[in-house]
Amino acid sequence: MELGMIGLGRMGGNMARRLLRGGHTVVGFDPDAGARKALADAGGGVADSLPALVAALPAPRAVWLMLPAGRITDDTVDALAGLLAPGDVIIDGGNSHYQDTLRHAQALAGQRIDYVDCGTSGGVWGLAEGYSLMIGGDAAVVARLRPLFATLAPAADAGWGHVGPVGSGHFVKMVHNGIEYGLMQAYAEGFSILQHKREFALDLHQVAQIWRQGSVVRSWLLDLTAEALGKNPTLDGIAPWVADSGEGRWTVAEAIDLDVPAPVIALSLMARLRSRDSASFADRLLAAMRNEFGGHAIKPE
Amino acid sequence: MELGMIGLGRMGGNMARRLLRGGHTVVGFDPDAGARKALADAGGGVADSLPALVAALPAPRAVWLMLPAGRITDDTVDALAGLLAPGDVIIDGGNSHYQDTLRHAQALAGQRIDYVDCGTSGGVWGLAEGYSLMIGGDAAVVARLRPLFATLAPAADAGWGHVGPVGSGHFVKMVHNGIEYGLMQAYAEGFSILQHKREFALDLHQVAQIWRQGSVVRSWLLDLTAEALGKNPTLDGIAPWVADSGEGRWTVAEAIDLDVPAPVIALSLMARLRSRDSASFADRLLAAMRNEFGGHAIKPE
């Protein structure tokens, strides 16, 4: 198929490459000239503006967005609305909030431009191993795009699927990331306990390697943990500072909205918030309270 | 009544003073000469050794321990076992684990020395306001000691009680402290949220003052919070480093042992543990994992 790819960063660039390897034609756009050149070097076409990208595609056009969620995605959808024609389709492969996706789909429906949301998992490993794709949208439109999904996924018939109406793909991906937070935190706590048991002098990399085969906790995240511990067993030089990219927050909000208790996902997010707050006001107030009622010494800053 | 007080620190010294003010006779022992002198200055008798203290008391003796839980209390009980006589009573007013208390009581029962555990709350304010006393032990023995409890408590008939058999006093006090952790953490989180809402520029001391009257969250801990925020509204100079003294840990362990979910108490304890671990291995591993799967940048130490 022919596809326009907007956003040629770590994710979009690799996905374009995987599509090219699969025999598709890809025209890419990114404001960064280096990203465009990288795609051209890999055999893709490039456009230096959105209108140019749209002009380079045959109708009905398929335009894939691989952009940061929020304003950039919003603005790009708005711009495309003025460039695309009835029967064209926009696929948002990024991490947009599913409610934004519903809003975009509704806004474009009046112009008969289709909208498909494709939650995409796999990270930097997706180029080689394929991406897990959770797709929401009209069944006929998704069916038409099947060759793209079959190439991007780990196998033509596995690792991707049409999960429901528009919005549901991003919803499922959001929850996927919430689960990911919980899994990561569970491993992090466990390895931290092992690391603190000084008397056993455990080799954490060895433990991770053992668990990778046959244990109940084997997983891809454990494979990566083993990789990280192999390279740097003591994690020297790595600050205890953990970013989050939004989907964890949305998952907690959605859980609460649906009356579903999700303590582990919520706590995993909050552990990350705490990691970035080295001067916690809450903890300072606790120390002040203890001083008030018990005369317990305060540790000076 | 006549009482021997062992341990004349912040708690024991004040309790001895409150008993003296209440007309009791107190002979105190502490290895620290300054603590002994302070009691003598307040009108108490002092002994410079355990044998001397025991010798100074009329039979049947009542000896109150106000010591750190664990080895010091254990050793003192052992030493007293060799000095006391049948009919004497030891009252452990400290924060001993209730199972240690059961062990002590059992060991002394053979010598017909009574053992009473008295969980004591009130902190540095107890001298003026009285102490809340949760008492375990034989009913007749507790009844005999009533004048002491009536003086130490905020009122002769309120703020103290015989809650059950030996061990139950320390058990109730342990849970009391677990609740305390949860209450403190709830306030700390709430004030931290207020503090982070920069656009409203809230005066946290004012908010605490408002809540002290008529609100659902009014409490003594809130009174102390208001006091702390009045003195130091931004908590300048106070490190986000929160100690814990054992009872919170025991409460969590006991909850689990009894199959009782206690998420808030457990999380309150863990927030304190995290406050003291500025180089969290778990958080460093999370950062390393994110780098592995997503190529996300690591923050250097």
Place this chain on the structure above:
Amino acid sequence: MELGMIGLGRMGGNMARRLLRGGHTVVGFDPDAGARKALADAGGGVADSLPALVAALPAPRAVWLMLPAGRITDDTVDALAGLLAPGDVIIDGGNSHYQDTLRHAQALAGQRIDYVDCGTSGGVWGLAEGYSLMIGGDAAVVARLRPLFATLAPAADAGWGHVGPVGSGHFVKMVHNGIEYGLMQAYAEGFSILQHKREFALDLHQVAQIWRQGSVVRSWLLDLTAEALGKNPTLDGIAPWVADSGEGRWTVAEAIDLDVPAPVIALSLMARLRSRDSASFADRLLAAMRNEFGGHAIKPE
């Protein structure tokens, strides 16, 4: 002062009564005739419609809303916008989300109708003891309304305050309720641990009574807990089903939005969600997983 009170339920009716006792003139409206009659019986004026209420008040009018948050408050504010005149003021004393309040204030600013938000705490006890009031809005307008606040609060100069610009009153009240969830959960966990320690056969009402005097955990919520346990020591006939009224959810969402970890408040909310989900899908899936990997028996429904 003269005041219109809209909403004469448990909160609004009692507040109107407290204002009447304080010498103010109150005209009330409620769609429920019984609620109107109760106010008339207490010496208040009543109106049987919003226009009638507005017509009954002298300019500049002060209209207090004591309504459920959300649509009812929104609709009432919209209706009042068509009835009030420049210089009039609406005080929202309910539990509106502070962002709704900001929206209302902005919408009315064009008409020069003032908007004040007054977070109100105190529950059914407020009539006798006074309400804790957290007030946001323009300083001059709040100053003009001072006689009302001074009467509603526990004391003329305590238990109420102007905490910041419009919206800040509801924000502070929202966080107040988040803290309340955490405090309640801490007590609930602690008493549950005590209750499960069968071997000590503790009298929970007695323990609560002891703690009310002199202990670190004394509070108004503990007073109420003692009251509840005194009436019904085993809580017979009370289902383990706990409602929540919105502010706890908003507090968690706001904490996350501000990057503030609030594990105890979040978990307190989630404990309530779990209390209402007796057929937890998550727990059923856990049981199914255990069966898959370990052949562990599933408990049939």
Place this chain on the structure above:
Amino acid sequence: MELGMIGLGRMGGNMARRLLRGGHTVVGFDPDAGARKALADAGGGVADSLPALVAALPAPRAVWLMLPAGRITDDTVDALAGLLAPGDVIIDGGNSHYQDTLRHAQALAGQRIDYVDCGTSGGVWGLAEGYSLMIGGDAAVVARLRPLFATLAPAADAGWGHVGPVGSGHFVKMVHNGIEYGLMQAYAEGFSILQHKREFALDLHQVAQIWRQGSVVRSWLLDLTAEALGKNPTLDGIAPWVADSGEGRWTVAEAIDLDVPAPVIALSLMARLRSRDSASFADRLLAAMRNEFGGHAIKPE
């Protein structure tokens, strides 16, 4: 090698079979005649008492325990102490607490009987896929037993390892199970959120299948989850009642003992405790408190 296997239940029976298939000689004992017959049918030897089993093995003997942790393991070790000779070795492959293991090892050291602890993961799938083995003990002894581990593990050189001194194998396995609790809870929460999003009518089995390929959350537990959801998409007939087998509790206790925050593991355990407490006293007290302060209705039992 020749091995005595004590305990021929789900785990021990399968492990004996896997050893037989690997060319080892196994003599088994179990009080249950059916379990002994199953082993005999599979080509193993059987003994109908511990002395008979010991007598059937050539010196130096290797005896593997695959028993429930606690009293049964304790009693069996005690009995073997009277039957074995210097140079023999006991391997405890069950889920004993590592401190019990240290105690056993120390008790047997005086008789020069070696003790090896082997944390074993893999569940009912281990027979076919091999077991993950975390081994603690003397290096020379572990080396001598290598042929057994190489057969039981998924591969001769992978999925097993000597992690440290005696006790460390059970310690690592304990933490493994703590992590397992966290992973399971993360998936359970995520699928529960998906299940509650009625408007998307998601097919949970399909979602699990998609995630198994290429996604960040792929894992063996996800494979099993997909299996369970494939068989029973709505989990009909499965009660929300989740057992726990001890290691999760020990992991939380150990984390606290080591000052390591482990919120996710702790909360995963507590979710299981809550699943089994359908008449939660804590939740009933919360409902009673809400009634006290706000007059909120109580739901009758």
